[in-house]
Every structure is written in structure tokens, then in C-alpha cells.
Amino acid sequence: MGKFGQNSEPEDEAAIDISPLIDCIFILLIFFIVTTTFVEETGIEVDKPQAASAGDLEKQSVMIAVTAEGQIVYGGKEIGMSGVQSTVRRFVEKDESTPVIIQVDEKAPSGLFVRVIDEAKLGGAAKVSVATQK
Template sequence: MSRAREKYDSDEKVDINLSPMIDCIFILLIFFIVTTVFVEESGIEVNKPQAASTQALDKNSILIAISADDRVYYGGEEIGVSGVRPRIQRILTTEESGVIIQADSGTSHGAFARVYGEAKAAGAKNIHFATKQ
């Protein structure tokens, strides 16, 4: 036994290998980055109308914007009223989220009504209208 004890009591330096721990941390970091929900903006700046009351909504909502000249945008791309339904249907197949319509204060009521109807026809259950606070 004294020989075994002499072996461990010698002046040999013992190193701890940290590379497996660093690998685990990087894997966790990649997992959290991939599963994070990113907010996708509508792509244009709209002058929202004032409202008497406001309510904060979920961050992972679908944002549809209507400009003052009644053009419809999603993610910075003009999709038109006819592009609202397929875009929302495609998104709703992967995740359940609400729809927020950001209409400019100069938008006609008819354009808003058509976009709202397309969102409803796409199967959106929670459709909201964005206003100033």
C-alpha cells in the first residue's frame, strides 16, 4: 500500500479538462438562440390613430401594416390584400398567434375592413388594431 500512496503523493500536476463543460455550455447557448421568438416588424412606419384605452399584446403576433395609400405590407414586403390570407394561414400552421393590424390614420375604412376580413378568413382568432398610447 505504501507504494500506491507514494504514487499519488508525488509532485505530479493534475489538470481538470474543461472542454466537455465548455461544449455543453455552447450547446445550451445554441439551443436557447434557436428557440427564442423573434419579433418580426411590419416593415413600414405608420401613423397610428389615438385611442381612449390601450392594451399590451403578445410579442409573437403577426404584424400586418396598411399605409396611408391603402397598400398592405408584411415584413417590409408589399403583399396586397390578396396576400394576407395565405401569409397568415402559413404562419398559423406552425404556431398559434394573434394578428395585429397597424393601419395608418389616413387609411380608408374599406382597406382596413378587407384586411380584417382576410385575416378572419385565414383562421386568425385574435385580431387586434394597433393605436398610439
Template sequence: MKRKPTIFQKEETEINVSPLIDMVFILLIFFIVATSFVNEVGISSTYKDSSSQTDSKRKPLSFTLPGSGQVLLDGTPIGLEGVAPKVRNSSVYEPPSVIIQVSGGAKAGLATQVMDQALLAGAKAVKLTAVSQ
């Protein structure tokens, strides 16, 4: 007995996608409106010109980071724990500016820690520079 193949008729179904597109646009508008824009604090590449008249009265604190891993202030080793007190005690009336001079071979993590300590102590601005040799 041979079976005869049966032919099924295919039903073509249509999906209406216009409500889906409308929903996507509504969600897009909702998320754009609900998003809060936050300005993150980070290292800024813009800084005041050092020849300005307002900053010429006060000399910025200058920390040096040699390749040996020390933190120096005017050639005197103070260590990482001495950065915040020096910044806090440097000026009573106005927060100081800080320059961190990094020499070749110095650890980037140490420079970041010194920068963090200076900012936590209330430094107005922190600038990283390379030691000219």
C-alpha cells in the first residue's frame, strides 16, 4: 500500500509591526527624557595660564616624585602621608594650587595617590608635569 502525499495549504500570516515601531519610539523618548546628565570630575587638560595676575602672588606647592618612590617637597622627603597636611597648612585664606613633578621611572599609582591626597586636602588645582632633565 502506497500512501498518497497529502498537500497542505499554507496559510500566510501577516504581522503588523507598526504598533511595535510606535512602542520603540515611545520608549526611546522616555529614556532620553529620564536620563540625567552628570558631569564627571576628572583630570582636565585646560588650566589657567601661569602668567595671570591673580596667581602670581602665591607660589604653588611643588611635590617631586623621583624614580626611587619617595615624595619630596622642596627636596625634603615627606612621604605620602605628609601631602595632605602640607596642602591644608599652606594657606589659611585660599586653597593652594599643587604641581606634581614626576620624573622618569616614578610609579603612576604614586602620582595618582599624591593627586588624590592633595584634592582631598582642599587643593584648588592639581597639575602633573614631567621633570625636565
């Protein structure tokens, strides 16, 4: 018989293989990264007018802001009136159905707002909308 406290059979160590779990987590992570769509905001806060017929934003859109001071902003940078047409054209070349959404401050000059709409349409935008509050 052997010494007291010693087993004659070798002990099996219990181990959990976590590599399949890690593979599943990476696959889920890749799935969420690929299916996520990002909406690029204008980068500034404007006081939008209210409208009863307001709807939801589309996921893939070009958002341009017009401030009360008359600045025209896209992606947090002032692009000016001359930058509207080229910015819109860049997105419309990729997808012709990309809508342009203009966030205009209530106190912004209406003439400037109309010029931004015209520049967006000259850039090739088929659909130009105005962002409002419900």
C-alpha cells in the first residue's frame, strides 16, 4: 500500500478552456462595430424653431448649422457660404440620395438661410430639410 496521504493515481486538474469564449466576444465586437452607423453632428448648439410636423433624422445625412451670428458650420468648423456646395457635393458623389439637414438658429437671418439652401441644391442635394424641435 503506499504511505498514508498519498494516492497511487495521478490527480486530474480541472481547467476551463476560455479560448472559445474569447472568440465569441471578438465576433460580437466585430459585429457591433460593422453594424453601427454614426451621425456626424454639426459641432455647435443652435436654438432651433419649433414645428408641429417635425420628424426624426435620417441616419446618413449631411448636417449644416447656421448660427444667430451668421456663421455656417459643418463638423464643428466654420465652412462659410463657399464651403456649403463643396461639402454637399462630396457626400452626394458617394450616394445621390443623401439628404442635407440644415440646423438654423431662430435668430439667424432668413436671407442667409435661403442662400445655404440654394448652395446645397447647387451642390447636388436632392432633398434639403430643416431641423426643428417638436
